Amino acid sequence: MASAPVDQLLIAFAQLNPVVGDLAGNAEKVRAARRLAAEQGADLLMFTELFISGYPPEDLVLKPAFQLACRQMVEELARETADGGPALLLGTPWVEAGRLYNAVALLEEGRVAAVRYKVDLPNYGPFDEKRVFAAGPMPGPIPFRGVRLGVPVCEDVWSEDVIECLSETGAEILLIPNGSPYRRTVYDERTNVAVARVVESGLPLAYINQVGGQDELVFDGGSFVLNADRSLAVQFPNFQERIRLTRWERWADGWRCEEGARAPLLTGDEADYAACVLGLRDYVEKNRFRGVVLGLSGGIDSALCAAMAADALGPERVHCVMLPYHYTSGDSLTDAAGVAQALGCRYDIVPIAPAVEGLEACLAPLFAGQARDVTEENLQSRARGTILMSISNKFGSMVVTTGNKSEMSTGYATLYGDMNGGYNPLKDLYKTEVFRLCELRNRWKPAEALGAGGVVIPPNIIAKPPTAELRENQKDQDSLPPYEVLDAILERLVEEERTVASIAAEGFDPALVAKVERMLNLAEYKRRQAAPGVKVTTRNFGRDRRYPITNRFREGA
The missing domain is CATH 3.40.50.620 (HUPs)
Structure with missing residues (x-):
């Protein structure tokens, strides 16, 4: 039975630090965050990209036992939402019809109510998702309590196509789970992309990013919410875990996020x-x-x-x-x-x-x-x-x-x-x-x-x-x-x-x-043969710059 339309929505966003492969530990983070969100009266609690597995899982995600364990953990968390508390938007690997996807699942009323797949798989710099995931089809919005939520995953927001599809199929709010690592130029890049998608779609946008270190990558958080007029409603700090409740209201011209805390970002x-x-x-x-x-x-x-x-x-x-x-x-x-x-x-x-x-x-x-x-x-x-x-x-x-x-x-x-x-x-x-x-x-x-x-x-x-x-x-x-x-x-x-x-x-x-x-x-x-180390530039040794050892090319030779 479809839920009645609402004019107010309380969405909690979790900028947290998962551990790759620690499904039980990541699930406990989900539960703790959900308890806090429930105390705040949240309708929905959103997590970052592939939160249950940790990001990036690299070739670990190709292991059938790992795929199964992720699904079982998501289904277990889904059953717990039968208690009437906040629904969850949770990033997870997901196998469907023999294909492995980078997915986001809506967990509501004791079940996996909807699943959406990442369309645009990055394959540059530190990313090689085409190695492990299948690209999903163009997504439609997820219906939630009378609101149509567009949930493009990370890279999906960097091009126009996915957002255009969501806008044309009736999305009212864009909620974007991310696993975007730090580099010096990243803040201007993220802001410019987000503003461009807001202008093109006319929709408000929440960009929620992971925080924490994973081998050479450091995820800086810095999550934010933009309203449809491009104004900054909420800014999370970078390099720190945070759970924030946001209040959304439906107006004649669409949804708007009430202004909240705007933390200053560390830069340079x-x-x-x-x-x-x-x-x-x-x-x-x-x-x-x-x-x-x-x-x-x-x-x-x-x-x-x-x-x-x-x-x-x-x-x-x-x-x-x-x-x-x-x-x-x-x-x-x-x-x-x-x-x-x-x-x-x-x-x-x-x-x-x-x-x-x-x-x-x-x-x-x-x-x-x-x-x-x-x-x-x-x-x-x-x-x-x-x-x-x-x-x-x-x-x-x-x-x-x-x-x-x-x-x-x-x-x-x-x-x-x-x-x-x-x-x-x-x-x-x-x-x-x-x-x-x-x-x-x-x-x-x-x-x-x-x-x-x-x-x-x-x-x-x-x-x-x-x-x-x-x-x-x-x-x-x-x-x-x-x-x-x-x-x-x-x-x-x-x-x-x-x-x-x-x-x-x-x-x-x-x-x-x-x-x-x-x-x-x-x-x-x-x-x-060097030890791994933190990536801060756009081209570090290891994940970004991969040159052959045996190499006789010399410029001008």
């Missing part, structure tokens, strides 16, 4: 920092590590990683280890201790000379007559990597690796040495951005950060020239161009895929650009 460097903290926290928590351990060298990269780790987990779960050798300066020892003290983390000093000299003694017969070179430098880094991994094995803490995108781009890192580790919060940040974030952290920290406030990275670390300290008086600029030049070239090569000639035409030294491009290509084998 603040958003990058918050993304790195959230990505690290969720990688550690969701994979059930006790805490983290990292080598604290007295340099800028490890100092920033220590601050991010303390903000993510609390200082009591961060173990900083200084691993000095003959080339470690007094400044480095002082600065490393200063970071640990300011953050309140455990700090130990483990000299590596016995390990390095033991390895050199083992190799002396093989290396007889050979000059000392980068091999001996790398022994220092690998001794440090082995010690950190041993601490990890013994105490169950994950090693945080601290290399930045400039180093990952050029191969200025040691395999099985400073590249050892489980996760890298700086992986998608260039060196110049690391400097900026250190200065930022000394004057600001995210609202939910667990670390100490104030200056936590000694100014000397920011001011002194970067060095790996693997030989006497070594500086990074002995091997690399100045970072402000290097990073500008790398951004054009990596993010923009520019040619050497076009970069040189901007005034960069052609020989230097060609050298950097060669270093970028040769380091692919190292990057393939």
Whole structure:
């Protein structure tokens, strides 16, 4: 029996942090959110894309046992809606007639009342949904208590066709579940797309996005509601879980959402920092590590990683280890201790000379007559990597690796040495951005950060020239161009895929650009073996930029 039309609708939106594969845990989040929504008098509670499975499930979703378990969990939650509480709009994998869909199900009155499928499957950058899902047919609206709800899924809103179909078939409100990961340009992109769909359709729109880290991706939330006149009715914060109740009223010209809370969004460097903290926290928590351990060298990269780790987990779960050798300066020892003290983390000093000299003694017969070179430098880094991994094995803490995108781009890192580790919060940040974030952290920290406030990275670390300290008086600029030049070239090569000639035409030294491009290509084998890390740019190494290791193409060759 059709429900009578209503002139008011209370819709609760859940911007929450699911865990991929944790069906029981995600279902408990649904139940807890539904209890809260019921207390608020909500008619409907909406979740984000593929919430029950977690997003993105990648090839896990191809496993028949997983598909069945998702369906059973959705049907169990559907039965619970017979209690008269809020109905649910829940994202889930759904198999129908032998085809697997990215779906949204309406759970109401004890049953799965309706299912709609994602039409436009993204297949670029970090997305490869065409690999696992079938594209759904053009959807019609879902009838709910006399209101026709259009429920396009994530990518469906990025083109006109799906929204046009919903509008033409009578949708009155657009409710869009999303799994949209953070990148620096994302807020303007989302807003522009949403406004365009509102203008084209004449309908109000709710854009509800997942929050939380999943491997290299960080979902930033930032959900919002636009009315048909394009005005912003509700804005969720980014990088935080929230459940918000919204009040909708039917007017002569259609539905309108009553204005509610409009949280300010973190943007720019603040958003990058918050993304790195959230990505690290969720990688550690969701994979059930006790805490983290990292080598604290007295340099800028490890100092920033220590601050991010303390903000993510609390200082009591961060173990900083200084691993000095003959080339470690007094400044480095002082600065490393200063970071640990300011953050309140455990700090130990483990000299590596016995390990390095033991390895050199083992190799002396093989290396007889050979000059000392980068091999001996790398022994220092690998001794440090082995010690950190041993601490990890013994105490169950994950090693945080601290290399930045400039180093990952050029191969200025040691395999099985400073590249050892489980996760890298700086992986998608260039060196110049690391400097900026250190200065930022000394004057600001995210609202939910667990670390100490104030200056936590000694100014000397920011001011002194970067060095790996693997030989006497070594500086990074002995091997690399100045970072402000290097990073500008790398951004054009990596993010923009520019040619050497076009970069040189901007005034960069052609020989230097060609050298950097060669270093970028040769380091692919190292990057393939690097730890995962937070994606913040439009083109990170791993999910976005996938180059072959064996590759003889060279520009101009």
